[in-house]
Amino acid sequence: MRFRRRRSHDTEVELNITAFLNLMVVLIPFLLINAVFAQVSILQLNLPAVNDSSTPTPENEKEKLTLEVLIYTDRYEVVDRSSSAVLKIVKNKDDKHDALALHDFLVELKGKFPKVTAVTLLCEDDTPYEDMIHTMDAVRLYSKEINGQPIKQELFPDISIGTAPPDRTASLGGEA
Template sequence: MRFRRRRSRDTDVELNITAFLNLMVVLIPFLLINAVFAQVSILQLNLPAVNESSPPSEDDEKDKLVLEVLIYGNRYEVVDRNTSAVLKIVDNKGEDHDSAALHDYLVTLKEKFPEETAITLLCEDDTPYEVMIHTMDAVRLYNTEINGQTIKKELFPSISIGSAPQDQTGSNGGDA
């Protein structure tokens, strides 16, 4: 028997990375340019303030407005926590909350109390996320026109969130 020796075909293989480099040359600038447009908006929220140990003077309490917006299934209630007075009830517009009417009322309140920046949103446990977000948008900023230009100004930027007390009217907002 004859044994043939096979020739080993060991050849040096060269790594061709030209296609990979071409891809990177195009991909990296594309990702860097689009990274500017992908920004995340963060809104700082607080818990409702607890009454401090030393009560403020009566003159300060009279003039001070502590705004709360209670979000129920069928309406918004704007309340002054100091006097426990319901300032405005904004009923739903159809099935949706009327955040535009709430916004308009808060703009008129801001004109009366321009130094006030804090507001507390009190929600029921089953309040939809979208309703909370629309309410936060309605209470944060408003548009004003100065010298023919529309400018966004802060309405009540310091937002606190908490749980709303039980609805005393007995209505469940149309949810059965």
């Protein structure tokens, strides 16, 4: 038997993209409206600075403040690295770091040293991420009321992060 091949006449087939266009008409505005919710905040952080070998003059040394905030499990310590003086110890409040008390102290300190913009946050290895973020927020900005309007001002915007030295008070049984 002989099979006959039937030649099909080439007919033009039209591509129907109506359903695809309907989908795009609905999907594109939806994605554009929801794109606002996908914002990412980036905070520029630095490594702690190494002390330079230049010797400061006595006039500059008086105004010089190298601020460090040490985050331990039971407290914050605010330290001046240039003089190795502990400026303030902020104990935890209700088993949480008291970022508000730290913030209030740093606002007072900013009044005494208005030109200082750098701070180094030193954390223990097991410091929770949330505690670090709350500390950065407390250190970076403060609200100042001008003409009855709260205005955000920079407190210590140049933040460096590093590892805290071992807790001395933990080895002494909680007494410094």
